[in-house]
Amino acid sequence: MAGGLDGRSVIVTGAGSGIGRAAALAFAAQGDRVVVADLNAEGAKKVVEEIEEAGGAAVAVVGDLSDQAVVDQVVGTAVERFGGVDVLVNNAGIMDRMSALADVTDAEWERVVRVNLTAPFLLTRAVLPHMLKAGGGAVVNTASEAGLRGSAAGAAYTASKHGVVGLTKSLAVMYRKQGIRANAIAPGGTQTGIVVDAAQDAHGPAVLGPHFVNLGRVAQPEEQAAAIVFLASDAASNINGAILPVDDGWAAV
DSSP: OOSTTTTOEEEEETTTSHHHHHHHHHHHHTTOEEEEEESOHHHHHHHHHHHHHTTOEEEEEESOTTSHHHHHHHHHHHHHHHSSOSEEEEOOOOOOOOOOGGGOOHHHHHHHHIIIIIHHHHHHHHHHHHHHHHTOEEEEEEOOGGGTOSSSSOHHHHHHHHHHHHHHHHHHHHHGGGTEEEEEEEEOSBOSSOOOOOOTTSHHHHHHGGGGGGOOSOBOHHHHHHHHHHHHSGGGTTOOSOEEEESTTGGGO
């Protein structure tokens, strides 16, 4: 990879809004070329326009990242347009309904796990041959406080984010000798457009409610993006397999 962050090929998923948008803009500001991947076509287009207006290089790929065909398109675009994949940021994700285990429907479970865990697996598997051929690369995943505890979300989301933590650590161990680093951020409350569609009188939300008293300050997306950019940078060259809470100390409570 090029020194620092200059001119690398970066894929950011969920880049049409929130943390993903902030990360895409931050990478581009450092001279990276960015594949903006998102399900929302309008959001992805706007982020590409922002990057290009600032003199950067970006391209949008729109689609459901739990679909292998979309994954192939995202990675193929990075290779064709920017010459490879130096950094993969698996950021796209969805919330559950804060459902307790007995209340989780098959549809809720399958969709949350598919988007939050299977999609990062598919994307990482797809970029690995390119990173290995290039002699290295960096993967940064967006986990969650729910990947560190059982009291930050419903059963499906919590399980999916624990899975992201495990995926990150396995990747770090398996490929460290090939120059590939894998780390994750674990955001606490962050100001994004994600809305939790939960009935407050349901068992899950009723139990979880009191636990959010120690949530801490709600972060801005740019604060999460700064941690992502750091973990992908040469400044973090000896950081591998780390799960970094970005949560105003919530994980320490």
